[in-house]
Structure formats: C-alpha cells, structure tokens
Amino acid sequence: MAAGMVFRIVVGVDGxxxxxxxxxxxxxxxxxRSGQVHIVTAWHYPVIGDAAGRAEDHEAFGDNARNVHxxxxxRASEAGVTVTGEVTEGHPAEALLKAAAGADLLVVGSRGHGGFVGMLLGSVSSHAVHHAQCPVVVVRSGAESVQG
Structure with missing residues (x-):
C-alpha cells in the first residue's frame, strides 16, 4: 500500500x-489500520425444476439480500470507520472477487447460509482463498476479535 492510501477491506455478508x-x-x-470497509451482499436465485421460476420468488430473494445488507x-455505522456497500445479484464468490479487485484485504466467513444459494459448505471462502488477488482472511463465527 502506497503512503497516503487508505487501507481498503472488502467483506462478504450473507446474514x-x-x-x-x-x-x-x-x-x-x-x-x-485507519482503513475503510466495503460490504458486499451477493445473492443468487436458484434454478431448480421450473427454470423460469416465479417473478415474486426472484424478487423475494433480492428483498432478503437488501434487508441483510x-x-x-x-451494525457497521457504529464502528467509527468509513463504510460503503453494495448488493449484487450473481454468484457470491465471483461478486466478492470483483469487488475485491484493488482491495488490500478480503474478509469472508468460513461457512455461509443466510438463505443464499452458493454460500453453502464453505465454497465461497474456498474460492476466495484460491482466486483472490489480495490476502484473504477467513473468520469462523465465535472467532476472537482483533485486539489493538
């Protein structure tokens, strides 16, 4: 990170x-680090059985993602750091990698669920670790906070 640059952290949140x-x-x-955080909530509507799906079901997935975000x-507004964010439709792993382009750090949970397909069984954290262009931190629920 160059002098004068803000340390940029991208974090994936699925609830x-x-x-x-x-x-x-x-x-x-x-x-x-006197840095800033960019929160990414990505959602993917599953295509199971009826490939067309129902518009209201698709909309409900998006609404749920926006509520989680x-x-x-x-929660982040009380942290005393600059926070930005985005909600995006698409595969969570790819959305996080895109958002983390140029970031100093990508932070993900070890296992997701939150009702979003693609955040199951640690597939997103595994994909991030193997494909991100920046360092990746994988956090388990109940993990100790950073001490300063």
Whole structure:
C-alpha cells in the first residue's frame, strides 16, 4: 500500500453467523489500520425444476439480500470507520472477487447460509482463498476479535 492510501477491506455478508463475525473482524481491522470497509451482499436465485421460476420468488430473494445488507450497514455505522456497500445479484464468490479487485484485504466467513444459494459448505471462502488477488482472511463465527 502506497503512503497516503487508505487501507481498503472488502467483506462478504450473507446474514450467517460467520459472515457477521467476518464483518466485526473487518471493522476491527479497519479501526486498527485507519482503513475503510466495503460490504458486499451477493445473492443468487436458484434454478431448480421450473427454470423460469416465479417473478415474486426472484424478487423475494433480492428483498432478503437488501434487508441483510441494510442490517450489516446499520451494525457497521457504529464502528467509527468509513463504510460503503453494495448488493449484487450473481454468484457470491465471483461478486466478492470483483469487488475485491484493488482491495488490500478480503474478509469472508468460513461457512455461509443466510438463505443464499452458493454460500453453502464453505465454497465461497474456498474460492476466495484460491482466486483472490489480495490476502484473504477467513473468520469462523465465535472467532476472537482483533485486539489493538
């Protein structure tokens, strides 16, 4: 990181306990480094059986993601660091990698659920570790906070 540049942390939040622990870890790290946090909530509507799906079901997935994201922003607003965010439709792992382009650090939970397909069984954290262009921190729920 060049002198005068702000340390930029991207964190994935899907509403699961481990993603909320990742958010807290990212906020703690940003405080220690006088950095900023960018929260990414990505959602993917599953195509199962009827490929067309129902428009209201698709909309409900998006609404759920926006609600999860709003709650993450609310929690982060009390952290005393600059926080930005985005909600995006698409595969969570790819959305996080895109958002983390040029970031100093990517933070993800070890296992997601939060009702979003693609955040199951640690597939997103595994993909991030193997493909991100910046360092990746994987946080378990119940993990200790950064101490400063």
């Amino acid at each position: 699961s306990d481990s993603s909320l622990a990742a958010l807290e870890w990212a906020l703690d790290e940003a405080r220690l 709003a709650e993450a922003l609310r």
